[in-house]
Amino acid sequence: xxxxxxxxxxxxxxxxxxxxxxxxxxxxxxxxxxxxxxxxxxxxxxxxxxxxxxxxxxxxxxxxxxxxxxxxxxxxxxxxxxxxxxxxxxxxxxxxxxxxxxxxxxxxxxxxxxxxxxxxxxxxxxxxxxxxxxxxxxxxxxxxxxxxxxxxxxxxxxxxxxxxxxxxxxxxxxxxxxxxxxxxxxxxxxxxxxxxxxxxxxxxxxxxxxxxxxxxxxxxxxxxxxxxxxxxxxxxxxxxxxxxxxxxxxxxxxxxxxxxxxxxxxxxxxxxxxxxxxxxxxxxxxxxxxxxxxxxxxxxxxxxxxxxxxxxxxxxxxxxxxxxxxxxxxxxxxxxxxxxxxxxxxxxxxxxxxxxxxxxxxxxxxxxxxxxxxxxxxxxxxxxxxxxxxxxxxxxxxxxxxxxxxxxxxxxxxxxxxxxxxxxxxxxxxxxxx
Amino acid sequence: xxxxxxxxxxxxxxxxxxxxxxxxxxxxxxxxxxxxxxxxxxxxxxxxxxxxxxxxxxxxxxxxxxxxxxxxxxxxxxxxxxxxxxxxxxxxxxxxxxxxxxxxxxxxxxxxxxxxxxxxxxxxxxxxxxxxxxxxxxxxxxxxxxxxxxxxxxxxxxxxxxxxxxxxxxxxxxxxxxxxxxxxxxxxxxxxxxxxxxxxxxxxxxxxxxxxxxxxxxxxxxxxxxxxxxxxxxxxxxxxxxxxxxxxxxxxxxxxxxxxxxxxxxxxxxxxxxxxxxxxxxxxxxxxxxxxxxxxxxxxxxxxxxxxxxxxxxxxxxxxxxxxxxxxxxxxxxxxxxxxxxxxxxxxxxxxxxxxxxxxxxxxxxxxxxxxxxxxxxxxxxxxxxxxxxxxxxxxx
Numbered sequence: 091x092x093x094x095x096x097x098x099x100x101x102x103x104x105x106x107x108x109x110x111x112x113x114x115x116x117x118x119x120x121x122x123x124x125x126x127x128x129x130x131x132x133x134x135x136x137x138x139x140x141x142x143x144x145x146x147x148x149x150x151x152x153x154x155x156x157x158x159x160x161x162x163x164x165x166x167x168x169x170x171x172x173x174x175x176x177x178x179x180x181x182x183x184x185x186x187x188x189x190x191x192x193x194x195x196x197x198x199x200x201x202x203x204x205x206x207x208x209x210x211x212x213x214x215x216x217x218x219x220x221x222x223x224x225x226x227x228x229x230x231x232x233x234x235x236x237x238x239x240x241x242x243x244x245x246x247x248x249x250x251x252x253x254x255x256x257x258x259x260x261x262x263x264x265x266x267x268x269x270x271x272x273x274x275x276x277x278x279x280x281x282x283x284x285x286x287x288x289x290x291x292x293x294x295x296x297x298x299x300x301x302x303x304x305x306x307x308x309x310x311x312x313x314x315x316x317x318x319x320x321x322x323x324x325x326x327x328x329x330x331x332x333x334x335x336x337x338x339x340x341x342x343x344x345x346x347x348x349x350x351x352x353x354x355x356x357x358x359x360x361x362x363x364x365x366x367x368x369x370x371x372x373x374x375x376x377x378x379x380x381x382x383x384x385x386x387x388x389x390x391x392x393x394x395x396x397x398x399x400x401x402x403x404x405x406x407x408x409x410x411x412x413x414x415x416x417x418x419x420x421x422x423x424x425x426x427x428x429x430x431x432x433x434x435x436x437x438x439x440x441x442x443x444x445x446x447x448x449x450x451x452x453x454x455x456x457x458x459x460x461x462x463x464x465x466x467x468x469x470x471x472x473x474x475x476x477x478x479x480x481x482x483x484x485x486x487x488x489x490x491x492x493x494x495x496x497x498x499x500x501x502x503x504x505x506x507x508x509x510x511x512x513x514x515x516x517x518x519x520x521x522x523x524x
Numbered sequence: 525x526x527x528x529x530x531x532x533x534x535x536x537x538x539x540x541x542x543x544x545x546x547x548x549x550x551x552x553x554x555x556x557x558x559x560x561x562x563x564x565x566x567x568x569x570x571x572x573x574x575x576x577x578x579x580x581x582x583x584x585x586x587x588x589x590x591x592x593x594x595x596x597x598x599x600x601x602x603x604x605x606x607x608x609x610x611x612x613x614x615x616x617x618x619x620x621x622x623x624x625x626x627x628x629x630x631x632x633x634x635x636x637x638x639x640x641x642x643x644x645x646x647x648x649x650x651x652x653x654x655x656x657x658x659x660x661x662x663x664x665x666x667x668x669x670x671x672x673x674x675x676x677x678x679x680x681x682x683x684x685x686x687x688x689x690x691x692x693x694x695x696x697x698x699x700x701x702x703x704x705x706x707x708x709x710x711x712x713x714x715x716x717x718x719x720x721x722x723x724x725x726x727x728x729x730x731x732x733x734x735x736x737x738x739x740x741x742x743x744x745x746x747x748x749x750x751x752x753x754x755x756x757x758x759x760x761x762x763x764x765x766x767x768x769x770x771x772x773x774x775x776x777x778x779x780x781x782x783x784x785x786x787x788x789x790x791x792x793x794x795x796x797x798x799x800x801x802x803x804x805x806x807x808x809x810x811x812x813x814x815x816x817x818x819x820x821x822x823x824x825x826x827x828x829x830x831x832x833x834x835x836x837x838x839x840x841x842x843x844x845x846x847x848x849x850x851x852x853x854x855x856x857x858x859x860x861x862x863x864x865x866x867x868x869x870x871x872x873x874x875x876x877x878x879x880x881x882x883x884x885x886x887x888x889x890x891x892x893x894x895x896x897x898x899x900x901x902x903x904x905x906x907x908x909x910x911x912x913x914x915x916x917x918x919x920x921x
Contacts (some may be wrong), residue, residue, distance in 0.1 A: 123647035137648035346554035360902040362860035365894045373886040376575045377568045458662040504662035
C-alpha cells in the first residue's frame with residue numbers, strides 16, 4: 091500500500107465565528123422574550139398597553155403637571171382645577187411629617203438622635219466593618235438612653251426610688267447567693283453577673299435622673315416619621331430578647347414552660363394588631379394599680395412589643411431548629427451547662443441564621459406602625475391624614491399628593507430593608523449552597 | 525474495677541444536693557413560673573375590679589342583651605331599631621366573614637396569576653408582575669386602604685354624574701349599584717337544575733378520575749362541569765317561562781333607588797385586601813413553582829406536553845405541597861387585616877365592637893369578644909387547611 095501524501099493539513103485552527111444573527115443580539119432577544127408565538131406577542135402588546143396606561147396616569151400627575159412652589163392652595167389650583175400633584179404642600183408640611191408637633195426650637199434634639207442613630211446603624215449593618223461588638227453594645231445600651239433623654243428631656247427624678255432600688259437589689263443579690271450556695275454552684279460568676287446588672291441599671295437610672303436642663307417635651311407632641319421610627323425600633327429591640335426567651339421556652343423540656351410559651355405565642359399571633367392596640371390603650375390602664383399611669387405612646391409600645399415578640403419567637407425558633415443536633419450534643423459532651431451551651435454555641439449560630447427573618451419581621455412591624463393612628467397617635471401616615479383638614483392647602487389633589495408622598499417614603503425604607511435582607515441571606519448561605 | 529461505681533456513688537452523695545438533679549430543678553422552676561403567673565393575673569384581676577368599681581361599670585356580658593342605639597350600615601341579618609348589642613356584634617362578625625371569604629377568593633386568583641406571570645418567559649409580563657409585587661408589598665396596607673377609599677372611591681362623582689356601564693351598573697361616591705335579581709314563582713326549578721348540575725359535575729369528575737386511573741384516558745371533566753352548571757339552569761330558566769326579572773337601580777332625585785347597593789367601604793376594603801394579599805400570595809406561588817425540580821418540566825416536555833398542561837398537570841400539583849402552609853398563614857393574615865375596616869368605618873366586628881365599647885364602656889368584654897372571634901377563626905382555618913394539606917401531601921411508604 092502506497093501512502094498518498096495528504097493534499098492539505100490544517101496547521102492552525104480558524105478563529106471562532108460569531109453566532110448567526112438569528113441566535114444573538116437584540117433581535118434574537120426580542121424574538122425569544124417578547125414575540126416567540128402569537129399569544130406571546132399579544133401578551134407583550136397587552137403588557138405594553140398596561141404600562142402605558144400606568145405611566146400616562148402617573149408621570150403627568152407627579153411630574154409634568156405638578157406644582158413645586160407656592161405658599162397656599164391657590165398655587166396648586168390653576169384655572170380653577172388641579173391637574174398635578176401639589177408638591178408645594180408637601181414642602182410646607184415636611185417638618186410636620188418628620189417631627190410632628192415637636193417644638194421648633196427643640197428640633198435639634200431629634201436631629202442629633204437621627205444622626206447618631208444613622209452613624210451607629212450603618213457600620214453595624216455592613217459586615218466588613220470591624221468592632222461589631224462595641225458597635226452593637228453602643229446601639230443597644232448607650233443609644234436608647236441617649237435617645238430617651240434627648241427626646242423626652244430626661245430628668246425623671248428617680249432619686250426618691252433609689253433607696254427602694256438598693257434594698258430590692260440587695261434582696262435579689264442575697265437570694266442569688268443563697269441559691270448558688272444551695273445548689274453548690276460557683277458563687278463568684280453568679281454574683282458578678284448579678285451585680286453587673288444591678289450597677290448597670292443603677293447607672294442608667296442615675297443618668298436618666300440628671301437634670302441636663304433640657305426642656306421636657308411630652309410624647310403627645312411627638313409625631314410624624316419620628317413616632318414611626320420610635321415605635322418600630324423600640325418594638326423590634328424589645329421583642330428580640332423576649333422572643334429569644336419565648337423560643338427557648340417553646341423548645342423547653344419542662345411542660346409548664348412549654349405550654350405557657352405556646353399559649354403566649356399563639357395568642358398574640360392569632361389576633362390582629364388593632365385589637366392589641368385597642369387593648370393597650372383602653373384595657374391596660376384598668377389593669378394597673380391606682381395612681382400608676384402610663385403615657386399613651388408607652389402603652390402602644392408595650393402592645394407592639396408583646397405582639398412582635400410572638401412573631402420574633404417563631405423566627406428565632408426557626409433558627410434554633412436549623413442548628414444540627416450535633417452542635418447540641420457537642421456542647422453537652424464538653425460539659426457545658428444549658429445556659430453556657432445556649433449562649434456560646436447555639437444562639438450565636440441561630441441568630442446569625444435568622445438575620446433575614448428578623449429584618450423581615452422589622453419590615454412588617456415598620457408597616458404596621460401606621461395602625462397607631464387608629465388609637466390617636468400621629469405617625470407619618472396619621473400626620474399626613476390629619477394635614478388634609480387644613481383649609482390652607484385643601485385642594486382636590488391634596489390627598490393624592492399626601493398619599494403618594496407617604497407611599498414613596500414607606501416604599502423606599504421597606505424596599506431598602508428587603509434588599510438588605512436578601513443581601514444578608516446570600517451572604518449567610520454561602521456555606522450551605524451546593 | 526469494682527471500686528469505680530462505688531466511687532461515683534460516693535461523689536454523687538458528697539455533691540448530692542437535690543438541687544443538682546435536673547428534674548428537681550425543672551419542677552422548682554416551673555413552680556416559680558406558675559406562682560409568678562398566678563400572682564400576675566391575680567393582681568390584674570384585683571386592679572381591674574377595683575378600677576371598674578370606681579368607674580361604676582358592671583362587668584359581665586349582660587350588656588349584650590341591651591338595645592343598641594345604632595345600626596351597622598351593612599347587615600346580612602335583619603336588624604331593627606330595637607336590636608341588641610349582641611345582634612349588632614353578630615352582624616359585624618358576619619361582615620368580617622363576608623369580606624374575608626370574598627377577599628381570600630379574589631386574592632388567591634390575583635396571587636396565582638401574578639406569581640405565574642412573574643415567572644413568564646415574556647419579559648414585559650414578568651417585569652410588570654415584579655413591579656406590582658415589589659411596589660404593593662412595601663407599602664403599608666392602611667395607606668393603600670386610605671388611598672382606595674378616600675382618594676379613589678370617595679372622590680368619585682356624585683350620583684347625578686355617576687359613571688355607568690350599559691345603564692345597569694352605576695359607580696358613584698355613594699357606592700356601587702347593581703341590578704338585583706327578583707325571583708318570581710317557578711324560579712324554584714332553576715335552583716333545582718343548579719343543584720342537579722352540581723351533583724352531576726361531582727359525579728362526572730369522580731368518574732373521570734377513576735377512568736383515568738384505570739385506562740389512562742383523560743376526560744375534560746372541568747369543562748363539562750362548567751357547561752352543565754351554566755346550561756342546565758339556563759334551560760330551566762327558559763322552560764319555566766323566564767321567571768326572573770331584574771330590579772334596576774334608577775336615579776330618583778339626588779340618589780339611586782332600587783337595585784343592589786354595595787357600600788364604598790366594602791369595595792375599598794376588598795380592593796386593598798385583595799391587592800395587598802395578592803402580592804404576598806404571588807411570591808409564595810413563585811417560590812412554590814421554583815421549588816419544583818426543573819427536571820420535572822423537562823420530563824413533561826419530553827413526554828410531549830405543552831407549556832400549559834405541564835404547568836397544570838405536573839408543576840402546580842407538586843408546587844401545592846410547598847405553597848399550602850404559607851398560603852394558610854396569608855389567608856389568616858387577610859382575615860386579621862380585615863380588622864383595618866375600623867379605619868374607614870366598614871362595619872366589621874372590630875368597628876361595631878368599637879362603637880359598642882364607646883357606648884357601654886365595657887372595654888374588657890368587647891376586647892374579649894374580639895379575641896375569641898379571631899382566635900376561633902384562626903383555629904378553624906388552620907384545621908381546614910391542615911386537613912387539605914394532608915390530603916394532597918406526598919404519600920410515602
